[in-house]
Amino acid sequence: MTNKHIVHKPIPPEIQECADKHGGSRETALEVLKEIQTLHSALTADSVTDAARALKLPPHHLYGMATFYSMLSFEERKKVLRVCDGPVCWLKRASGQSSVTSDQLVSEWQNKIGNDFSVERTSCLGLCDRAPAVLVDDEQAGPVDVRDAKKVCEGWRGVPTDYSKPRKGEARVMMSLAGKIDPDSIEDALANGVYEGLKNAIRKTPDEVISEVEVSGLQGRGGAGFPVGRKWRFVASEKRTPRYIICNADESEPLIFKDRVLMDTNPHQLIEGITIAGYACGASEAWIYIRGEYEYQARRLENATEQAKSKNLLGENVLGSGFSFNIHVHRGAGAYICGEETALIESLEGKRGEPRLRPPYPPQFGFRGQPTAVNNVETFCAVPHILKNGAEWWKSLSNYTTPGTKMYMVLGHVKKPGLFEAPFGLTLRQVIEEFGGGMVKGSKFKFALCGGAAGTISGKSILDVPIDYSSAQKGVSLGAGAFLICDQSVSAVAMLRELLHFFAAESCGKCTPCRVGTWRALEILDRMTAGKGQKGDVDELKTLADLMQVSSFCGLGQSVAIPMKSALALFGEEFEQK
Amino acid sequence: MINIKINGQPIQAEPGKTILQVAKEHDVHIPSLCYHKDLNPTGNCRMCVVDVKGGRTLQAACVTPVWEGMEIETNTEKVMQDRKLTLELMLANHPQDCLTCDVAGDCELQDLAYEYKAEVPAWGAKGTRYAVDSDPNPFIRVDMNKCILCRRCESACAEIQVRDVWGVSSRGFDSVMVAGAGVPMLEARCESCGQCVAYCPTGALSNKMNYGVARAHQVRKVTTTCSYCGVGCQFDLQVKDNKVIGVHSNPNAPVNGMALCVKGRYGYDYIHHPDRLVKPKVRRYLLEGKQKSDIRETIFDTRKSNIELSNVGSPWAWVETEWDKALDIVAKKVAETRAKFGADSMGFLTSAKCLNEENYLMNKLARQVIGTNNIDHCARL
Numbered sequence: 032m033t034n035k036h037i038v039h040k041p042i043p044p045e046i047q048e049c050a051d052k053h054g055g056s057r058e059t060a061l062e063v064l065k066e067i068q069t070l071h072s073a074l075t076a077d078s079v080t081d082a083a084r085a086l087k088l089p090p091h092h093l094y095g096m097a098t099f100y101s102m103l104s105f106e107e108r109k110k111v112l113r114v115c116d117g118p119v120c121w122l123k124r125a126s127g128q129s130s131v132t133s134d135q136l137v138s139e140w141q142n143k144i145g146n147d148f149s150v151e152r153t154s155c156l157g158l159c160d161r162a163p164a165v166l167v168d169d170e171q172a173g174p175v176d177v178r179d180a181k182k183v184c185e186g187w188r189g190v191p192t193d194y195s196k197p198r199k200g201e202a203r204v205m206m207s208l209a210g211k212i213d214p215d216s217i218e219d220a221l222a223n224g225v226y227e228g229l230k231n232a233i234r235k236t237p238d239e240v241i242s243e244v245e246v247s248g249l250q251g252r253g254g255a256g257f258p259v260g261r262k263w264r265f266v267a268s269e270k271r272t273p274r275y276i277i278c279n280a281d282e283s284e285p286l287i288f289k290d291r292v293l294m295d296t297n298p299h300q301l302i303e304g305i306t307i308a309g310y311a312c313g314a315s316e317a318w319i320y321i322r323g324e325y326e327y328q329a330r331r332l333e334n335a336t337e338q339a340k341s342k343n344l345l346g347e348n349v350l351g352s353g354f355s356f357n358i359h360v361h362r363g364a365g366a367y368i369c370g371e372e373t374a375l376i377e378s379l380e381g382k383r384g385e386p387r388l389r390p391p392y393p394p395q396f397g398f399r400g401q402p403t404a405v406n407n408v409e410t411f412c413a414v415p416h417i418l419k420n421g422a423e424w425w426k427s428l429s430n431y432t433t434p435g436t437k438m439y440m441v442l443g444h445v446k447k448p449g450l451f452e453a454p455f456g457l458t459l460r461q462v463i464e465e466f467g468g469g470m471v472k473g474s475k476f477k478f479a480l481c482g483g484a485a486g487t488i489s490g491k492s493i494l495d496v497p498i499d500y501s502s503a504q505k506g507v508s509l510g511a512g513a514f515l516i517c518d519q520s521v522s523a524v525a526m527l528r529e530l531l532h533f534f535a536a537e538s539c540g541k542c543t544p545c546r547v548g549t550w551r552a553l554e555i556l557d558r559m560t561a562g563k564g565q566k567g568d569v570d571e572l573k574t575l576a577d578l579m580q581v582s583s584f585c586g587l588g589q590s591v592a593i594p595m596k597s598a599l600a601l602f603g604e605e606f607e608q609k
Numbered sequence: 610m611i612n613i614k615i616n617g618q619p620i621q622a623e624p625g626k627t628i629l630q631v632a633k634e635h636d637v638h639i640p641s642l643c644y645h646k647d648l649n650p651t652g653n654c655r656m657c658v659v660d661v662k663g664g665r666t667l668q669a670a671c672v673t674p675v676w677e678g679m680e681i682e683t684n685t686e687k688v689m690q691d692r693k694l695t696l697e698l699m700l701a702n703h704p705q706d707c708l709t710c711d712v713a714g715d716c717e718l719q720d721l722a723y724e725y726k727a728e729v730p731a732w733g734a735k736g737t738r739y740a741v742d743s744d745p746n747p748f749i750r751v752d753m754n755k756c757i758l759c760r761r762c763e764s765a766c767a768e769i770q771v772r773d774v775w776g777v778s779s780r781g782f783d784s785v786m787v788a789g790a791g792v793p794m795l796e797a798r799c800e801s802c803g804q805c806v807a808y809c810p811t812g813a814l815s816n817k818m819n820y821g822v823a824r825a826h827q828v829r830k831v832t833t834t835c836s837y838c839g840v841g842c843q844f845d846l847q848v849k850d851n852k853v854i855g856v857h858s859n860p861n862a863p864v865n866g867m868a869l870c871v872k873g874r875y876g877y878d879y880i881h882h883p884d885r886l887v888k889p890k891v892r893r894y895l896l897e898g899k900q901k902s903d904i905r906e907t908i909f910d911t912r913k914s915n916i917e918l919s920n921v922g923s924p925w926a927w928v929e930t931e932w933d934k935a936l937d938i939v940a941k942k943v944a945e946t947r948a949k950f951g952a953d954s955m956g957f958l959t960s961a962k963c964l965n966e967e968n969y970l971m972n973k974l975a976r977q978v979i980g981t982n983n984i985d986h987c988a989r990l
Binding site for chain 2: 076079080083089090091093095097098099368383388535537538539540542544546548549550551554574575578580581583584589
């Protein structure tokens, strides 16, 4: 029996062309979907099916992706305005007026800005230094308020932050050239010593380079703090080739924007770090997986790789060393979970960004099933300096047991919120007083969200604990290095609700505890923030946190419990009263 | 072999096997939902979590391989509590309609809820999120309200039938299984084999033809071999009140396992169809002992007068008769033809719906009784 529902019709030429242009492989699926969306101003079931046929994939693969990534849409829209719904922007707005829900915010913007734009909420845009922030199509804007809607329409994009002047007490290594060079000029970079590390590296054997990084004690800056040298050693010792390097620039954790600043102020430093990693691991190609919201930075990186190629710092036979290496820039399309390394790899392979089973870990089985080293932008940015100045110098930067410097973000109710670079071992008190300029007038420290959305909510008792990758056990996590300082006006319940709102929106839906647990916890917290808490709510939140922590499939679900548990432990009474 | 401990009991296990496989071999019960032995494990549902000594979190037994010296606890208080909670989270968004559900009694979710005494939480079941019976497929009934997102349907369709119809759309709590780009199944290349139904642990995917006809305990299972083609798939006929009301996969079928095609799984309604021939029929003129030449004229008569050839009164009409009578007529005609035109004037075509033995007998009849090699089989086409 023939299936009468399948009527053969040719693939529309523009879709076939689009698929062919990108190479027609599965890995290009995200690019193809984005392009079709631009072409037709929305995706449809038909266009997704046609794209799947052009890429020789089952339609559900592409439909699954199209509904997974928040930047892809089935609704017709001309221009898109994405309003940041992250905790920092929320705090900025909350301090001005009483709490505004994201739905209210969206409709306020929609009313003001008119129907030329489709307004939607988005999880943290990584523009916390410019909060409150919005994304106008792919242009970053901030600080902008609803009142600025008209100006935004006319092309106003707020004021970018100036990073040329270090704060008092800063120790700048990765940020040393910030604001001092033209980031889009490789001549400027070369004149200021960028790529010296690479030149040093290729004079050594790959093994010596790994040893240097191992000796330096550099730990991964994504949040987990895994020793970088050891990870590279794993990859280099795998016999299978090709091996790959992936730079995780999917900076989607709320509060975190250091990678954006690093890419913006000195993209060549990153290119150099990735190339050194490629040389050390015996890799042939690298991908920078950058979040779709960072279009501006993605273009800057593309430009930088082209420039590096023209100077033979990338491409065939780098600086005559016989080592050939290429770097590609791959844009995400809006999904926090793609910052998890295996989800990132899945996404890079043209699939839904759902985490993989581990083991095997990426150094054994990564991109395309090959040995792959995945590191954070900040990690790669530190590498050239170690190769240039030596491991011992790197260790000497810090008096603390964890060597080197780290990018920190201090946000919220401090006088001078923003980004700075300093050695490890800072206490929260130092972060607030020395680098943040102290609490704003009239504010008293109540708690800090430490590390990111998946970090601890910490109170006064930990103000003097030195912070590093292991201090989470003492109640203050480092995570990716951000601290959102909250004063007495901020309700812990409302803050936790914001965080759960984020996690529920970003859970991939693969495993039951995270999929339903985040949603249920949000439901309870929604009620509590409205003052309609019920008996047993607090216990249920604790139970859900326990469940998600030990039973979830990946780190996202497991770490939702960190802010939940610490907030409940610290502000149990506040929760009980709601 | 490596040494592990399950619940304190030392066990020799084959390296590379998962905790769940080893536990099963040693009769240690670990519950599972998204796991099925025929499909690649995914670790989605988190029902099979166990406590592995030294682990920061609980481990999913279906995807965690055993290693030397591993110590596993399968039923600590924490493990049991977490499984129960996970179940409750599933049940919270599952309709509470076991009373009328077609698969009650044959539902893995129900069995686990019973085993863990998990109730639907007071906050759960907030109404129907998706249309009930949402797909026009004539054989498969879709009710995504009952789906627990184990994704077995996706794996079964991709790995066994290789049609890749089912997939997941959206993310987080909004995740839902869809066919193709969110279209009706038949538009997404579905060939209605029903593998997804066979692997669905709940009533999210069920059979449309016998929906509401019988519960699992009301039917008698009769294992039989499919009569459609020569592959020899086995399955269980579902018999209620001496009527075949459906076909279920038999996991122990030697040839096909759980797999069946649309004909085997859903092509059973001919059995009790009123049009089905249960007695032989012959043309009236043959019954009356006449030759075709005797009645040739009537053809022209009927054509002139627009009378149907098979009208009851017509000599061409089909008349029900006994087997002996019918076979006598056939034997006589065959013998006549052979005598008049020779054995090679005849040919024999057999059917894939016949048994091997029947086909063998046809072969004997053609070659030895009639004396011709003109014999063939429809499966050659």
